[in-house]
Structures are given as structure tokens and as C-alpha cells.
Amino acid sequence: MQNIENILEEIYKIEPALKNREGELIKIINSLIDLKPEVKIDENFILSLKSKLQSKYGVSEPPKTWFTFLDLRLVGGLAVAALLIIIAAPFIKTTPSDTGQPSETSIITNRDDGSVVVKNDEGIVTKQSEAGKTIAGFVKFKSADEYKKYLAYSDQGYYGFGGGIGGRIDTMGLNEAMPSPALSQPTGIKQSDATAPSRVSETNVQVAGIDEPDILKTDGKEIYFSPMYQYYYAQPMPMGVSVPETFINPDIIEKNILPPYTYNKPKTNVIKAFPADKLSKDGVIDKTGNLLLSGNILIIFEQQNIYGYDVSDPKNPTQKWNVGINSRNSFVESRLYDGVIYLVTRTNTNRYDPCPIVLFKTGGQEISVRCENIYHPIGSTPVNANYHISTINPATGKLAEGISFVGSYDSTVYMSKNGIYIAYSRQGDFLKLIRDLFSENSDIIPKEIVGKLEKLMTYDISDSSKMSEFQIIYRDYLNSLGSDESLRIENELSNRAGDYFKKHKRELTKTDIIKIAVNSLKVDAMGTVPGNLLNQFSLDEYQTNLRVAVTIGGNGFMGFGNQSEQENDIYVLNTNLSRIGSIEGLGLGERIYSARFIEDKGYLVTFKQIDPFFVLDLSNPARPQVKGELKIPGYSAYLHPINKDKILGVGKEGSRVKVSLFDVSDAANPKEASKFVLEEYWSDILNTHHAFLLDPRHKVFFMPGGNGGYVFSYDSDKLSIKKAVSGISAKRAVFIDDYMYIAGDNKIIVLDENSWERIGQLDL
Amino acid sequence: MDEQEKNIILDCQSGNVERFSELYNIYIGKIYKFIYFKTLHKQTAEDLTSEVFFKVLKNINKFSTKYRFSPWIYKIAQNTVIDYFRTYKKTENIEDIWGLADDTDFVEKIEEKMIFEKVQKYLAGFSSVEREIIIMRLWQDMSYDEISEVTGKNAGNCKVIFSRSISKLRSEVLLAALILLVLHI
Numbered sequence: 011m012q013n014i015e016n017i018l019e020e021i022y023k024i025e026p027a028l029k030n031r032e033g034e035l036i037k038i039i040n041s042l043i044d045l046k047p048e049v050k051i052d053e054n055f056i057l058s059l060k061s062k063l064q065s066k067y068g069v070s071e072p073p074k075t076w077f078t079f080l081d082l083r084l085v086g087g088l089a090v091a092a093l094l095i096i097i098a099a100p101f102i103k104t105t106p107s108d109t110g111q112p113s114e115t116s117i118i119t120n121r122d123d124g125s126v127v128v129k130n131d132e133g134i135v136t137k138q139s140e141a142g143k144t145i146a147g148f149v150k151f152k153s154a155d156e157y158k159k160y161l162a163y164s165d166q167g168y169y170g171f172g173g174g175i176g177g178r179i180d181t182m183g184l185n186e187a188m189p190s191p192a193l194s195q196p197t198g199i200k201q202s203d204a205t206a207p208s209r210v211s212e213t214n215v216q217v218a219g220i221d222e223p224d225i226l227k228t229d230g231k232e233i234y235f236s237p238m239y240q241y242y243y244a245q246p247m248p249m250g251v252s253v254p255e256t257f258i259n260p261d262i263i264e265k266n267i268l269p270p271y272t273y274n275k276p277k278t279n280v281i282k283a284f285p286a287d288k289l290s291k292d293g294v295i296d297k298t299g300n301l302l303l304s305g306n307i308l309i310i311f312e313q314q315n316i317y318g319y320d321v322s323d324p325k326n327p328t329q330k331w332n333v334g335i336n337s338r339n340s341f342v343e344s345r346l347y348d349g350v351i352y353l354v355t356r357t358n359t360n361r362y363d364p365c366p367i368v369l370f371k372t373g374g375q376e377i378s379v380r381c382e383n384i385y386h387p388i389g390s391t392p393v394n395a396n397y398h399i400s401t402i403n404p405a406t407g408k409l410a411e412g413i414s415f416v417g418s419y420d421s422t423v424y425m426s427k428n429g430i431y432i433a434y435s436r437q438g439d440f441l442k443l444i445r446d447l448f449s450e451n452s453d454i455i456p457k458e459i460v461g462k463l464e465k466l467m468t469y470d471i472s473d474s475s476k477m478s479e480f481q482i483i484y485r486d487y488l489n490s491l492g493s494d495e496s497l498r499i500e501n502e503l504s505n506r507a508g509d510y511f512k513k514h515k516r517e518l519t520k521t522d523i524i525k526i527a528v529n530s531l532k533v534d535a536m537g538t539v540p541g542n543l544l545n546q547f548s549l550d551e552y553q554t555n556l557r558v559a560v561t562i563g564g565n566g567f568m569g570f571g572n573q574s575e576q577e578n579d580i581y582v583l584n585t586n587l588s589r590i591g592s593i594e595g596l597g598l599g600e601r602i603y604s605a606r607f608i609e610d611k612g613y614l615v616t617f618k619q620i621d622p623f624f625v626l627d628l629s630n631p632a633r634p635q636v637k638g639e640l641k642i643p644g645y646s647a648y649l650h651p652i653n654k655d656k657i658l659g660v661g662k663e664g665s666r667v668k669v670s671l672f673d674v675s676d677a678a679n680p681k682e683a684s685k686f687v688l689e690e691y692w693s694d695i696l697n698t699h700h701a702f703l704l705d706p707r708h709k710v711f712f713m714p715g716g717n718g719g720y721v722f723s724y725d726s727d728k729l730s731i732k733k734a735v736s737g738i739s740a741k742r743a744v745f746i747d748d749y750m751y752i753a754g755d756n757k758i759i760v761l762d763e764n765s766w767e768r769i770g771q772l773d774l
Numbered sequence: 775m776d777e778q779e780k781n782i783i784l785d786c787q788s789g790n791v792e793r794f795s796e797l798y799n800i801y802i803g804k805i806y807k808f809i810y811f812k813t814l815h816k817q818t819a820e821d822l823t824s825e826v827f828f829k830v831l832k833n834i835n836k837f838s839t840k841y842r843f844s845p846w847i848y849k850i851a852q853n854t855v856i857d858y859f860r861t862y863k864k865t866e867n868i869e870d871i872w873g874l875a876d877d878t879d880f881v882e883k884i885e886e887k888m889i890f891e892k893v894q895k896y897l898a899g900f901s902s903v904e905r906e907i908i909i910m911r912l913w914q915d916m917s918y919d920e921i922s923e924v925t926g927k928n929a930g931n932c933k934v935i936f937s938r939s940i941s942k943l944r945s946e947v948l949l950a951a952l953i954l955l956v957l958h959i
Contacts, residue, residue: 039940043913046912049810662787
């Protein structure tokens with residue numbers, strides 16, 4: 011323990027008068043120190059978490075035999091704790107009669123595989139046509155008790171080990187023609203108006219026409235800029251960006267003058283941006299966060315509040331409405347489409363006080379959801395979160411409830427013009443895998459053990475309890491053997507298990523995808539694919555199909571699976587989210603770093619040491635195929651189509667930021683037409699595609715870096731720096747007419763795109 | 775930032791994720807304690823610590839080595855704990871167990887309950903920032919430089935907050951003693 015003298019000295023420096031009270035101070039400090047609760051960290055926990063982390067991305071620690079991992083003698087109760095999180099929820103016993111009975115409004119579809127899909131207000135259920143047995147479904151809870159029971163069974167604690175950052179939304183569908191650069195007619199300005207710009211850039215989004223919240227928006231006249239990212243809710247980490255705070259000078263403290271601790275709340279700036287020579291600050295809104303702009307209404311997502319401001323008079327923005335997000339509810343994502351704000355929020359499940367869940371406070375009223383209005387998948391899915399989709403009318407702030415359903419914390423949200431897709435990963439059914447493994451190895455595991463497992467699987471108890479039971483059964487069996495034989499069987503089984511899990515790696519982790527219809531906000535379809543998604547760009551709707559890029563393996567299952575077993579699949583799902591085509595086994599030993607689907611092509615970057623860039627031909631959805639492959643050093647974390655033949659990749663090579671221009675005109679032979687490695691270790695594009703701006707008129711794109719902002723030319727298929735802008739902590743750029751505005755934390759710099767001279771600057 | 779940590783992170787970012795375990799070794803104890811003092815519950819502290827490391831691993835590519843690593847990971851730990859308490863408590867601004875009013879049902883074991891009640895008498899009166907600094911300084915034995923990294927406030931500011939908190943506690947203790955005295959008289 012530190013010397014109490016030091017602590018006292020420190021205090022006296024600040025408040026010398028306390029010196030006279032030394033006796034009291036010592037007593038107080040000692041009693042505070044004495045209060046310290048004893049803290050011991052469990053060595054088993056340290057080891058077990060380490061091994062789980064290592065298996066997450068396949069870090070290769072000498073592979074432990076997996077039965078060692080399950081061995082009660084070694085890990086004791088801890089194995090159970092780990093299992094709680096990994097294992098899927100058991101089956102809530104449902105019979106066809108109590109779920110999704112066809113009602114008058116039911117839509118019934120017969121599928122090719124003989125199953126029947128029934129869709130109505132109560133949800134969606136798939137049944138075997140003959141026996142009428144429910145195979146899968148997504149239905150409402152019948153009661154609060156049923157909800158509680160479901161949570162108790164899906165006993166995986168408060169979070170999933172999926173690594174839930176959650177809420178990353180990728181919107182790069184570009185199912186609208188080619189990704190012509192985000193470009194629009196300036197809102198609310200007549201084209202013929204000589205005082206209006208002829209072109210304005212929009213936020214770089216995934217699906218043209220569906221806007222995504224970002225820290226900067228413009229209507230061609232004003233720039234709305236909220237320099238501080240709301241990292242906490244969208245992505246719960248500071249990313250090295252801290253809240254700007256005004257600190258008191260330490261010297262002043264030393265001199266014992268005690269200025270108050272102050273905190274400068276960041277603000278949203280309203281900046282007159284057009285014409286460029288009139289750059290000035292029009293107004294300020296004392297709220298900050300990601301923004302959307304709908305006509306004259308600026309929407310600000312500030313932590314637990316959403317505000318609507320009328321900005322028709324930019325000098326006097328006035329608050330028109332406010333929707334409060336309840337403290338138990340948190341913002342996941344939002345989209346603006348066709349004059350409606352779609353809002354996805356998430357609450358953690360609470361076993362003790364499950365429902366009703368208060369979601370919002372608006373107009374003096376609380377808006378909550380009852381258990382009976384929450385949907386859940388039938389069968390085994392571990393859940394630890396509830397998702398809620400709501401809509402807001404941007405003009406009035408009127409909030410309408412949409413739909414709520416359970417899922418896991420690690421989610422991906424993607425929105426097309428037809429559907430909002432929520433995808434979350436879960437672990438496969440471990441007990442079933444073990445049972446199958448045991449059955450396949452009847453020479454070393456007797457039939458009665460398999461029989462016991464089968465019986466165990468039917469028990470109406472939680473999965474964690476089943477796993478404890480399983481361990482007892484297995485240990486009892488080993489104990490019944492002589493120690494030589496026991497050792498032999500353990501080794502034999504462990505060896506065979508390696509091959510077995512390799513063969514079944516697509517059953518280890520699954521991703522469930524729920525499609526919510528945009529027009530009705532009702533469940534439209536649900537489907538499952540193996541593996542994990544990377545981000546929103548892993549999903550893409552084109553015509554009536556959904557294309558999905560997943561990484562299989564490598565994230566570990568009970569400590570198996572290492573990086574060498576990773577591979578990547580592409581699945582094409584139809585409108586019911588049933589699989590109609592696939593490419594399996596891409597990039598063996600590597601995982602997906604970026605994906606982009608553009609019409610009937612797909613581009614995929616997988617990475618371990620070198621960067622294979624795959625060109626996929628998806629013109630026949632039932633028979634997708636790899637057309638070409640290119641291997642180059644480094645990786646691309648974001649892919650942006652420049653035109654039909656060129657794809658730009660932004661990523662890293664070694665520790666430096668790299669930009670690659672891929673020539674895909676010959677799909678069978680993709681080439682790296684040009685490459686540029688920057689003296690930068692980081693670009694915000696690696697974090698969000700919103701930071702990217704393409705200006706096709708001038709054949710340039712903008713990239714923020716740590717040391718400034720960069721305007722790159724891709725003219726003649728050659729990457730070169732057109733303009734480097736120093737002295738700004740660049741975040742975003744927009745263009746209005748032929749002027750590029752580079753926005754940083756504390757200033758905006760304007761470049762003339764014809765000369766690339768700086769023509770203006772505004773300090774914020 | 776610390777050169778060794780920087781190298782490990784850069785290595786992780788260029789694909790050599792094996793080195794993550796070195797970061798893990800450096801931080802596991804610190805983060806566990808940080809969370810334990812906020813939750814006073816072994817299982818919860820283990821769960822949340824796991825979550826923190828999974829978040830860090832998942833996002834290590836997004837970390838810029840221009841910044842220091844330790845404030846980043848502590849910030850993640852802090853947010854994870856806040857998020858956790860939001861789940862269980864409807865009250866606003868709950869950042870650790872010490873700020874809970876009378877909801878001691880959260881504390882399960884008798885022994886822990888006693889510690890909780892005792893400590894809460896002293897610590898619940900502080901703001902979460904004050905409490906955080908007291909805990910880091912007195913329980914976690916962290917220097918002001920380290921505390922400054924975690925809280926994002928400069929070291930001088932942390933010193934002021936600490937001293938003022940102790941001073942505040944002193945006057946409260948004195949007041950309580952005075953009342954007792956008056957009552958007894």
C-alpha cells in the first residue's frame with residue numbers, strides 16, 4: 011500500500027488548511043482503505059477466458075484436448091459458467107397447436123422441400139406438411155410467464171460471447187443501379203435558382219436512397235456538423251476520441267486557486283456553406299450526435315434523446331420535438347427512407363423484471379411493450395436482448411411502435427427498400443453434436459452412454475443444467491474404466507473429435523436472420539445461415555434474393571477450432587430466406603475483412619497474411635461462383651465501387667493505411683491497377699464508410715487520416731494525392747458545386763476543386 | 775503510448791493476433807479489479823471482464839496507436855459496467871453498485887452485503903466521478919497519472935477532486951459526530 015504521507019501531502023497542496031486536521035484526515039483515509047473489499051481473481055477464470063479469447067480468432071495456443079476443457083476435475087464449476095454462455099437455449103416445448111395457428115389473414119406457402127410456411131399477424135411458422143410438426147418459427151409470447159420461462163432456459167447471462175458491440179449497420183446494398191456517387195438534387199432548392207448549387211454530395215451510404223445518420227449533413231446551403239461522435243451508444247468505445255473538456259491549468263491548482271471543474275458540452279454547428287465565399291457560422295444547437303436531415307427538420311440522436319429541429323431559419327434553429335429513449339433502452343441504428351425515420355433500439359433482457367419494457371418517453375407519455383407483443387424464435391436460441399423497431403415522423407416527432415423481438419446482443423442491421431434485416435449469431439446445439447460424435451464412435455463409447463445423452467436431451471431443464479448432467483455422465487463412464495483404459499479412451503476420443511468438429515464446423519455457429527417488412531413492420535421471413543457476419547455489407551438484397559457473406563469457424567466452440575480452420579461462404583437466400591445457392595470454402599484459413607455486392611457481382615476480401623480479393627459471379631442465384639481471385643499484401647476493410655470496372659479498397663498493409671484500385675473489367679483476372687500506401691496508421695474509413703467521399707466529376711475521393719485530410723485522384727487508373735490538407739483533424743468532407751468542404755474537429759477548410767487551392771476557412 | 779503495448783497492438787492489427795494474449799496478461803487483473811469494485815459480485819465481475827476483452831479483441835483493428843491503450847480499455851470497461859447496471863436498475867446515472875439506493879437485493883451473499891452496507895455509508899454520498907477517483911487512488915493504488923489516463927481528466931484535476939472528496943467526507947463525519955453529541959447531551 012502506498013504511503014499515507016504521500017496522500018496527505020497531495021491533499022495539503024490543494025487545501026493547506028486541512029493540515030490542522032491531520033488526525034481526522036488520517037482516520038478517514040485509513041477507514042476508507044480498510045473498507046476495500048477483498049478481491050481475489052480466480053486463476054481458473056483467467057485461464058478459461060484466455061482460452062476462449064484465443065479460440066475467438068483462432069489464436070493458436072497448443073491445442074488442448076477438448077475433453078480436458080470439459081473435465082470437471084480440472085475446471086470444476088467453471089466449465090458450467092463458460093457453458094452457460096456458449097450453449098444454445100433448450101427447446102421451449104411448443105406444439106403446433108399453440109403456435110401460429112392459421113388465421114383468416116394467414117398467407118400459406120408450400121415450399122419445395124414439402125414444408126409449409128404460415129405467415130399471419132401472430133408470426134411466421136414453418137411446418138412439415140405431413141405430420142404438421144413445427145420445424146421453425148417466429149411467434150409472439152403468449153404471456154409474461156412464457157417470456158420468463160424462455161429467458162430462464164436460454165440461460166446465457168446478460169450478454170453473449172459473440173463479442174457484442176452490436177448495432178453496426180452497413181448500408182452498401184447499392185441495389186439501385188451502380189453506386190453513382192452519393193449525389194442528389196439539393197433538397198428544397200429549385201434547380202433553376204441561380205443562387206443554388208448544381209450538385210451536392212450526400213453521406214456515403216450502403217443503399218442509395220436510404221439515408222444513414224452521421225455527424226455531418228448538408229442540404230447544399232447549410233452544413234450541419236456535430237464534431238463529437240456519440241461513440242457510446244452506437245459503438246461503446248471512444249476510439250481514441252475523448253470528450254472535449256476544458257481543463258484547468260495544473261499550475262493554477264498548484265497555486266491553490268481552485269477554478270471549478272468545467273465541461274464544454276459539444277454542440278452542433280449550423281454553417282452557411284453556399285456560396286463558398288460566404289462561409290460563416292449561422293447558428294448553434296446545444297445538442298450533439300449523429301444527424302439526419304429530412305426537409306427542414308434536422309434530427310439529432312443524442313445518447314438517450316432524439317431531437318427534431320426546424321432549421322428553415324438557419325440562424326434560429328428551433329426545437330420542434332423530442333423523443334426520450336428510456337434508460338433501459340439503447341439506440342442501435344436508424345435509417346431515413348421515404349420521409350420516415352426507422353429506429354432500431356435494444357434492451358437487455360431482464361429475468362427479474364421482464365415486462366412491460368418502457369422504451370420511450372414522448373409528449374409526456376411512456377411508450378412500453380408488453381411480453382405478449384414480443385416475438386421469439388421457436389426452438390433453441392440463446393437470447394440476451396430485445397430488439398425494437400419503431401418509426402418516427404420527422405415533421406411531427408410522432409412515434410409509432412413497430413415490432414419487438416428477442417435476439418442476441420451481437421447484431422447486424424441492414425435495410426433495403428423492402429426489408430429491415432436483423433441478423434444475430436448464436437452457438438449451435440452442442441449436446442446434439444456430442445451425441446452424434448458419440449454415436450459415430452461406438453467402438454469406444456458404449457451405446458448406453460449415447461442412450462443417456464438422448465434421454466438428457468429431452469429433459470425440460472436449462473441447457474446449462476444439461477451440460478452439467480452431461481459432464482457427470484461422461485465422468486462416471488471414464489471412472490468406471492481402469493485408469494489405463496480411461497487415459498486411452500480420452501486420447502482416442504479427443505483425437506477423433508478434432509476431425510469430427512472440422513467436418514461439422516458449419517453447425518458450430520449459426521446466424522439467424524429476421525426480415526421485417528418495411529411497409530408493415532411485420533415479420534416477413536426468417537432464415538439461418540452457418541457462421542458469422544462481419545458487418546452490414548455482409549448482407550445485400552438484390553431483386554428478390556438476399557446474398558450473405560459469412561466466415562465459418564475460427565471463433566471457437568468450446569475451445570476448438572483454430573484459425574487454420576476458418577473459411578468463408580456465400581449464401582443466396584430467396585424471399586423466404588431459404589437457401590437457394592451457395593459458394594462454400596473460400597479463403598481457407600482466412601476470414602472476411604470486407605464484402606460488397608453490386609448487382610449480379612460480389613467482391614470479397616479475406617485475409618490472414620495476404621489479401622485474396624475474390625470476384626464472384628452471382629448472375630445465376632442458384633449457382634453462384636468464384637470468377638476470379640487476386641492475392642496481394644495487406645487487406646481492404648472497405649470496398650467502394652468507382653464504376654462498373656473499378657473497385658476501390660481502403661485498408662492496411664502492415665501497420666500503414668493502404669488504398670488499392672482494383673480493375674475488375676475482366677472478372678476472371680482481377681488486377682490491382684494502382685496502390686498507394688500512406689504514411690498514416692489510421693483512417694476513419696476503417697471505422698465507418700461515412701468518412702468516405704467520392705467525387706466522380708473530378709475523379710477524386712476524400713480520405714481522413716490522423717495527420718490531416720487527403721484528396722486522392724484516380725484519374726487514368728492511377729492513384730495519386732491531389733491535395734493533402736494539414737492542420738486539421740479531418741473527419742468528413744462534402745462537395746457543393748465545385749467546392750470541397752473538409753470538416754474537422756474545430757474547423758472547416760474549403761478547397762476549390764478546379765485549382766485545389768484553399769479558398770476559405772472557418773474556425774468553429 | 776507505451777512502446778511495448780504499441781508494438782503488440784500494431785502486430786495484432788497486421789494479423790499477428792497471437793500477441794493479444796500479452797495484452798491480456800497485462801490487463802486482466804487490472805480490469806477485473808476495476809469491475810469488481812463496481813459490482814462486488816464475483817460472477818458478474820467475471821462475466822463483464824470477459825465481455826470487455828471480447829470487445830477489445832473484436833475492435834483491436836479500430837484502435838489507433840496514436841492514442842494510449844489503457845484509457846481505451848478502461849473506458850470500455852466503464853461503459854460495459856454502466857450498460858450492465860442500466861439493465862437492472864431503472865434509476866438514471868447508476869454507474870456502479872455504490873450508487874444504488876436501497877436495492878441491496880443485488881448483493882447476494884451476507885458477507886458481501888455487510889461490506890456493501892458499510893462502504894455505501896461512505897461512498898454513496900459521492901458523485902460517481904469522485905467515487906471512481908477515491909477507489910482508484912486508495913483501493914487500486916493507482917498514481918494520478920494512471921487515474922488521469924482512465925478518467926480522461928488531467929492529473930491536477932483528479933487531485934483536486936480527490937482532496938475535495940476527502941474534505942467533504944471529513945465535514946460530514948464531523949457533522950454526524952456533532953449530532954450524536956447533541957443528542958446525548
